[in-house]
Amino acid sequence: MQKQVRIGVDIGGTFTDFVLEDGARQFSLKLLTTTDAPERAVIEGVREILAIAEVPATSVTAIVHGTTLATNAVIERKGAKVGFVTTEGFRDTLEMAYEHRYDQYDLLVDKPLPLVPRQLRFPVTERIGVDGRVLKPLDEAAVRAVGESLRNEGVEAVAIGFLQSFANHAHEERAADILREMLPGVPVSVSSDVSPEIREYERFTTVTANAYVQPLMSRYLGRLDTGLRDLGIAAPIYLIQSNGGLCDIATASRFPVRLLESGPAGGAIFAASLANELKIDKALLLDIGGTTAKLCFIDDGKPQTARGMEVARIDRFKPGSGLPLRFPVVELCEMGAGGGSIARIDRLGRLAVGPQSAGSTPGPACYGRGGSEATVTDAHLALGRLDPDRFAAGTVKLTRDKAERALSASVGDKMGLATDKAAVGVIEIANENMANAAREHAIEVGHGTAGRTLIAIGGAAALHAADLAAKLDMAAVVVPQSAGVGSAVGFLRAPVAFEKARSQHQILTRFDAKSALSVIDVLAADTAAEIANAAEHEAPRVSVSAQMRYRGQGHEITVPVDHERLGIEGATYLRTTFAASYDELYGRTIAGKDIEILAWTVRSELPIEAASSATSAEADASISEQSWEIVEQSGRTVTARVLDRTALGAEETTEGPLLVVDTGTTILVPTGFTARVIGAGHLILERSAAKGADA
Template sequence: MNARTRLAVDIGGTFTDLVLTLPDRALPDRILTSKVLTTHDAPEAAVIAGTTAILAEAGLTGADLDLVIHGTTLATNALIERKGARTALITTAGFRDSLEIAYEHRFEQYDLYMERPAPLVDRDLRLEVPERMAADGSVLLPLDEAALLDLADVLKSQRIEAVAISFLHAYVNADHELRALELLSAALPDVAFTISCQVCREIREYERTSTTVANAYVLPLMGRYLGRMGDGLAGIGVGCPLLLMMSSGGVCTIETARRFPVRLVESGPAGGVILARRIAAQGGYDRALSFDMGGTTAKITLIDDFTPQQSRHFEVARAYRFAKGSGIPVRIPVIDMVEIGAGGGSIARVDALRRIAVGPDSAGSAPGPACYDRGGTAPTVTDADVVLGRIDPDRFAGGKITLRPDKARQAVADGIGVELGMQTREAARGITEIVDETMASAARVHAVENGKDTANRALIAFGGAAPLHAARLAQKLGIRRVIIPVEAGVGSALGFLDAPIAYEVVRTVLIRLSAIDPDLIGTLFRDMRAEAEAVVRLGTPDGHLTETRTAFMRYRGQGHEIAVKLDDVALDPVSLQAAFEAAYERLFGRIIPKLEIEAVTWTLSLAEDTELPAGVEDPPAVNAGASAGTRSIIESATGETVNAAVHARSALPPGAWLDGPAAIIEPGTTTIVPTGMTVRIGGGGELIIEAP
């Protein structure tokens, strides 16, 4: 995407971030950034207001924009808050309860009060129709079209806005789903329909149905939102294409986003990981940990060999923070990350055991932390950071929001200090230590679940709150190097600008390797390529495309598969077995001889061709010069009060270095360098914090 003037917009739970790039102007690669408070009732309002302001700052009009790239948490929030459309599910007779039966296990075995998340569709709106496909795709019972059409009256009477259709074994033979869509969409033209064979053409009934329902649930909401966004941008003269960030790390056209909004779940955080990948490549950090902490949540991702971990399974709205199986599963291409309810707006309280607890609920942008002086009274992480001296109240968000330190102290004192008999400053330190340890614990668990560790990695931190907490998080994880990118406060939006236009197609074809027909699999991949290319070419008609093929394979009898890259692998049984055994041995240290191997699912990803940036050499060391003053800061690790040197990031030249304690200020965030650490400016302008 080499458009000349581009705008990236990331809507978060607290702030909406904007990045405007202006290459080809007097200042090459000039970037303007802005943060505005998110308007939750009408998220597009903050986008339009922010866009108008940043264009005015650049001396441009909406007509000067060549491309807008947008990421949003709207789909995620609708699923979490249960604010989607009134949705019905139509499924094979006898299988209406699959959505509620789920995995048939307890995700918290010893919790007597464990509660499963309620399905998005109530039981009385899960409707059945006589039809049945066999596992091989043959028709056991034809679709009862008369019974299907009878359901149209039920859907009308229940004022249904969206319908999910998921029939048994439709991933093999989609004829019944396609016919049901044809009949019902004609009878109910104002209802939004989603069918499983288009959203998730994969084996496993529960996950496929859950993904289909989730897509239907947010489909009308996202359609209306994208319509309002388009109208709002047009109203300020923007006529360029609008692309949407997906959870996979690629971007798609607005047409694709309207059809498959479930692919936008985690779209904002995915942009941040794309930025972290670029920073890792520039610095040569082949083992990195991406750390994104904003106003509402923190996100952590492992990056190895400059490639973030990918997954095809994600859970939204987990009832238990780290408990797998406690959320709504969706099978979509997604960057594998752990998300924690730990952001600047996360609310602190004293729990029943008289411990400080932080999050996952957030004060958001309205009313916001107490120091925002917008009606919030509960103590938050941002309030604690203000009390500890980490944030300059007059320069927060580039000076656009003036903070009230007295309100922050009052909230921390009333909410934590008085309750526990602690001084206000020590209560604030307790809040930050708890939130930092929560994030560190999540990172450790995520690494262990993937057979990896956090030590000897570079921590790449961005987001408005991350640079405030990154050094302490690194200490807890045994990490010795922290990198803060340029314009870290709007890191996810920056990442949007590096994301390729991409799309992934998935097909389940369960087959033993001994019975593989190379021609059959070759035809399968050609068909998948055609489907993916039809989508990608909407956004890049002439660009060069990179194709990635993957098979999900297992030993016969196992319940789960591993991903096996097939880009340079012939499709014959011997080559596929060798590729599987190499991947299996890398993961588990050994193979299992004499067991049959089978392939379950095949994926093809097609993306606009992009290259990682070349490494940037470190500039020669120079002195940072005199500071702009000092600030009294209470350090998390020791609780001691220190005088930290204050520097404006824009005043530090490449190669500049200084010792902690220090606070480095920029419009979108502040970086805290503790005592005993040093910081220097790298060749790409990044801050590199190192422990001895």
């Protein structure tokens, strides 16, 4: 049997991470992201990691990739010029949105602008009823006239969104055929394919976002594919979707909107895999890179999921201030608190950190690449918590005096603080921002943080994890092996999968099982088709869920469904299953209320063989034990032992204060915490018994 040689690549805002697994060996690498041409760092990194592992390019069996390119294009409004074709009378749906303010007390609140301006939104006569009946036939002459206008406008992509197309897609498909004929080479997205669900505003924003990033992503994926082939790699390239499933390049090019937030989904897959390995029932993922921090609840070895997300928020931390997108995602709480987050004094004279980031260019002041503003990384370096010669495995040399000068200029001098006090303040604000975000997110999703295990991944998470765990009353912190490149490792643990939902309204008292099963069968066929070319495996595993609610409610919950039992027991089975899910979520049910189904979701999945037992095979770069002074969050200066991670023996317990230097991260073990190696080389941090009440 051929040995599996797979490479995971995660493009972040500051670093691009690489992991190569070759049977039981694992190699990792970090390079600064080349923001002007992201594929450049990818190709260079793949070349380097192949050389490190001494593996020929021809031996690679898969490349698994996640990127922020689509997300950044929407946020920065650098996507394609898109034309939108919609039902007559609904031209302004994208602009009207929900017709409410996300901040009800701000009368001058800014609203997110649609991705398609009004002059490029074209109405045509047609109408489908909610039951799928044709109420007005499609005016094909009007569609052809729109095609002429789109050609004259020079659009680069077209989105089509007709009312009720989730119930009958015939009009959308016919309009797409006409426009593809008239505009050869221009990609056309239809809402009944991209997001066939009720709520036309979300459906329209999703299909326009898909069209908006489609030309950009197609070009990028083409350049990436060519560059990797030029290296001699003939293996398939998989893309990680926002729901944690993998797809091939063809599917990614067709549904690029599903690649938004793909990188963080890999981190959640890694955390879930680790929770299963260590038998952790309740965990919270903390993923901190150079630009953002992400949180995700992990229960029973599965990450929290949702049926949509928002992108390009006007106010990054206020729901409703961005563009809603409707497709399955891993549910993450994201905040601007990465290593590159910029510290400043705001207009009220308060110390603030983020969400602005120095990124990779110019980067934090200590990078010596022209950055002058103080960042979280500068603060850690000034407090002695980073080894300037071994940051990012030595690929970036840090300069402490530049960090201290930036901290003094940006914070210390303005607040009358010594440099070390300013640095402690920067880290404390960042920690409080993350702790508050975790508390709010916990309330939103009906969870708590107390007693959970914090799983820390990403280049910066292990510097904050112990202090954050103490703030959130968490039981322990696990810093897994390869934590610094955790999302890239997660890519190699992800299955090939595709998930799709379709709206179908039914009331349980009049439930039609045959009609429901027909929709499920179509979705199963559609999702299986999307993964058919991704891998040669047996028939996919199919899972089904229903979106259900009590009649009169405004929102629904996701209810796992055994579709075989559905066909036999019908409404009785659905009523019982819904009640159990509702009770688990809210702690009660509502007697005497009828129940309705709004949509069905089907996921087809093909597991990829993962070398879950792979351990780091990096050359032993261990250094002799050292010690130097660091400043802890209490403000005390203490002498910390500085160890290479390879120097820690299995089950060996070491008391803080301690700095553990790893290939892609540095682990801070403060006074009152212990560190112990468990499992396959993972590190667990726990509050020691002597910590007492001042923990």
